[in-house]
Amino acid sequence: MKVWIAHLAVLAALAVLLAVLPAYHATNLARILTLAVFATGYNLAFGYTGLLSLGHALFFAAGVYGAALPVTYWGLSPLPAIALGCLAGGGMAAMVGLLALRTAGVSFMIVTLMFAQAGYLTLLYFGQITGGDEGLVMPDATALIPGLSPDTARAVIAFALFALALVLSLAVIRSRLGRVMVAMRENEERSRMLGYNPFTVKLTALVLSGLFAGAAGAGYALLFGYAGASFATIQYSILPMLYVLMGGAGTTLGPLLGTAAMFYLVDGAARITTATLLVVGVALVLLILFAPKGILGTLRERGARWIP
Amino acid sequence: MKKDLLVPSRRSVLKGMGAGLAASAFPGYTWAQSAPIKLGFQLHRTGIGAAYGRWYERTAQAALKVVNDAGGIGGRPVEILFEDDATDPKRGAEVVEKLANDGCDLIFGPLFSHVVIGSAPRAGELKIPYLVCSEGYHVASGMLNRWTLQPGITDVRSQVSSMAPWVAANLGKKVTMVYPDYAFGYDHRDFFTEAIKAQGGEVIAQIAIPPTETTFTRYLPQIPAETEVLYHVMVGPAVLTFVKELGDFYGSGARPQIFGFIDSLEAVDTASPGLEFLEGTYFWEAMNRVKQDGQTEAETAYRAAVGVDDTGASVTDAADVSTYSHMFSVWETLHTIKAGMEAAGYQSTADRQKFVEALEAMTTMAEGPGNPQGDKVFNGKTHQVFGHQNISQVTGGKLLRVHRTSIEDGQYADAVDYTTMSF
Numbered sequence: 001m002k003v004w005i006a007h008l009a010v011l012a013a014l015a016v017l018l019a020v021l022p023a024y025h026a027t028n029l030a031r032i033l034t035l036a037v038f039a040t041g042y043n044l045a046f047g048y049t050g051l052l053s054l055g056h057a058l059f060f061a062a063g064v065y066g067a068a069l070p071v072t073y074w075g076l077s078p079l080p081a082i083a084l085g086c087l088a089g090g091g092m093a094a095m096v097g098l099l100a101l102r103t104a105g106v107s108f109m110i111v112t113l114m115f116a117q118a119g120y121l122t123l124l125y126f127g128q129i130t131g132g133d134e135g136l137v138m139p140d141a142t143a144l145i146p147g148l149s150p151d152t153a154r155a156v157i158a159f160a161l162f163a164l165a166l167v168l169s170l171a172v173i174r175s176r177l178g179r180v181m182v183a184m185r186e187n188e189e190r191s192r193m194l195g196y197n198p199f200t201v202k203l204t205a206l207v208l209s210g211l212f213a214g215a216a217g218a219g220y221a222l223l224f225g226y227a228g229a230s231f232a233t234i235q236y237s238i239l240p241m242l243y244v245l246m247g248g249a250g251t252t253l254g255p256l257l258g259t260a261a262m263f264y265l266v267d268g269a270a271r272i273t274t275a276t277l278l279v280v281g282v283a284l285v286l287l288i289l290f291a292p293k294g295i296l297g298t299l300r301e302r303g304a305r306w307i308p
Numbered sequence: 309m310k311k312d313l314l315v316p317s318r319r320s321v322l323k324g325m326g327a328g329l330a331a332s333a334f335p336g337y338t339w340a341q342s343a344p345i346k347l348g349f350q351l352h353r354t355g356i357g358a359a360y361g362r363w364y365e366r367t368a369q370a371a372l373k374v375v376n377d378a379g380g381i382g383g384r385p386v387e388i389l390f391e392d393d394a395t396d397p398k399r400g401a402e403v404v405e406k407l408a409n410d411g412c413d414l415i416f417g418p419l420f421s422h423v424v425i426g427s428a429p430r431a432g433e434l435k436i437p438y439l440v441c442s443e444g445y446h447v448a449s450g451m452l453n454r455w456t457l458q459p460g461i462t463d464v465r466s467q468v469s470s471m472a473p474w475v476a477a478n479l480g481k482k483v484t485m486v487y488p489d490y491a492f493g494y495d496h497r498d499f500f501t502e503a504i505k506a507q508g509g510e511v512i513a514q515i516a517i518p519p520t521e522t523t524f525t526r527y528l529p530q531i532p533a534e535t536e537v538l539y540h541v542m543v544g545p546a547v548l549t550f551v552k553e554l555g556d557f558y559g560s561g562a563r564p565q566i567f568g569f570i571d572s573l574e575a576v577d578t579a580s581p582g583l584e585f586l587e588g589t590y591f592w593e594a595m596n597r598v599k600q601d602g603q604t605e606a607e608t609a610y611r612a613a614v615g616v617d618d619t620g621a622s623v624t625d626a627a628d629v630s631t632y633s634h635m636f637s638v639w640e641t642l643h644t645i646k647a648g649m650e651a652a653g654y655q656s657t658a659d660r661q662k663f664v665e666a667l668e669a670m671t672t673m674a675e676g677p678g679n680p681q682g683d684k685v686f687n688g689k690t691h692q693v694f695g696h697q698n699i700s701q702v703t704g705g706k707l708l709r710v711h712r713t714s715i716e717d718g719q720y721a722d723a724v725d726y727t728t729m730s731f
Contacts, residue, residue: 024409124490134421134491137429137451225429228397228422
């Protein structure tokens with residue numbers, strides 16, 4: 001119960017922040033929340049189930065285009081489009097998972113990476129429809145929620161997506177399924193001996209993760225007005241991993257913290273130096289040296305054992 | 309009671325204090341009048357566009373110095389805030405927000421199409437003028453918005469179309485095109501095919517190269533034997549391999565005329581080992597990187613200001629070849645910003661709309677210090693500028709101009725009227 005209250009308090013704090021921050025930072029927060037949905041999904045697969053995927057860009061891009069194409073070609077309104085994007089991400093994860101989960105470890109990384117690359121090239125191949133590398137411009141953000149200003153609508157949608165993702169992720173990891181997922185991560189063979197089917201558990205985790213990635217991709221495209229094949233590049237597989245590693249893999253709030261930290265690290269570094277990537281690199285090296293379990297993971301290890 | 313001058317009354321003390329306050333406020337007032345105009349520059353400092361970004365930044369700095377030395381904009385000094393967008397559309401949109409939040413009066417400078425298309429919606433929503441130096445057809449095609457304009461460089465549709473008359477008349481009418489299999493390549497494919505047809509020629513084969521390809525030997529046999537002109541545009545490092553393999557393919561035997569777009573070789577020395585096969589072939593150049601006979605005074609000044617020597621390389625490092633056919637757009641855009649702001653009587657960010665309207669009202673830009681690439685025609689409806697293009701031949705490893713197109717060669721029917729859209 002305490003854990004639930006803590007999480008609801010975080011959500012309440014986010015809602016207040018969205019309402020009181022100046023427009024620029026509120027928009028940044030909406031961005032961070034949307035990307036944190038992606039990271040939260042990644043965390044379910046990687047942090048809790050131990051599936052190190054390099055193919056999540058494909059699920060994110062499936063969400064981007066699952067929403068962007070119906071909006072562009074059929075004039076679908078944004079909210080149902082986000083639902084479609086979410087399903088597209090989950091569906092893509094199911095298809096990839098069915099094949100890629102026959103492998104594990106490094107092979108799994110490589111196979112998922114290959115699928116993502118194939119997805120990227122497919123988006124380029126159908127450039128007439130997808131806009132390819134140039135991409136598509138989404139409708140004006142005033143259409144997001146009729147009657148609401150773009151900034152308000154963006155904040156509402158980003159918050160709703162993140163709140164849903166956080167609650168769902170917490171519910172999953174506190175459920176029986178969540179504990180089996182952790183068992184798979186810790187010792188797959190022993191779990192199998194106990195009667196669990198690793199394939200089904202891992203596939204379920206991957207599909208859940210894909211649903212999150214899809215919702216994030218759909219939200220991102222519609223909230224910020226752009227869909228393009230660049231969202232399927234390897235960079236978008238690495239980003240959620242960095243967010244999760246920085247915030248703390250296997251912690252529910254780590255992905256949010258990691259996303260925010262990375263965002264403001266890049267943003268802040270650019271104010272003091274042109275070598276922003278160097279700053280990010282040094283920060284990551286320091287993280288690995290001094291807090292290999294990420295921010296929340298390290299706090300948990302150092303005594304705050306209640307952090308879920 | 310008689311007033312004693314030596315014993316000041318309360319009123320005179322107050323008057324004196326008032327005058328003192330006004331006097332002390334005066335320097336502040338003049339300072340506010342001359343507070344700098346802040347321009348945001350969305351820079352490809354890292355990522356795939358870094359070679360271009362490096363030169364775009366240098367050109368912007370050089371143009372900034374020239375503008376400030378001449379009194380700034382409307383008497384106010386100008387400063388530029390550079391922000392790296394990593395040549396990524398997601399970061400590009402964030403950079404637009406950041407620069408707008410930092411109080412920039414407008415944003416300019418991006419080159420890569422996907423960054424422009426990813427960022428323009430945010431600029432439109434934030435109602436901040438967004439002046440791109442991208443040469444993409446996305447502005448004039450109507451894809452973007454009222455706040456996005458391209459006053460510094462001719463778009464690829466116009467560039468490509470303007471090549472057709474000379475190619476058909478001088479090189480041949482049966483053309484085979486080799487282009488990258490993504491949007492940039494499709495603009496070439498579609499618009500050149502259409503333009504050469506209008507000249508009585510035809511494209512007899514279109515060979516699209518997937519972006520992941522590192523070797524081209526399996527595509528070269530697809531070039532039909534009756535090809536008179538081989539038209540190539542390949543952006544990226546693969547161009548060196550492409551040229552070498554093309555050389556191996558034709559050997560010392562007969563080859564078709566070869567015409568290409570310099571985009572592949574921007575920031576690359578045409579005399580590099582491996583590019584010998586390019587000798588005698590032709591290239592589009594927006595601006596001739598090698599100093600030509602009869603170079604205008606304006607271009608001489610421009611070349612010196614941006615630090616480019618007579619061969620097109622940096623004056624401090626001969627191996628650092630410029631992106632000469634693109635970077636002038638930054639220089640010209642900054643000068644157009646000056647002209648537009650002064651025409652609009654621009655005072656503060658509240659005048660952004662007036663500034664866009666002032667740009668839309670522009671029709672011609674005369675060749676001169678602000679437009680060293682040449683005179684231009686600006687179409688306020690499509691937000692796109694049109695200028696002269698050049699065709700150069702590689703002679704002794706150097707690009708020498710053989711033809712300069714007219715502006716009319718590159719004009720096409722309007723696809724959009726942005727002026728009818730709301731702000």
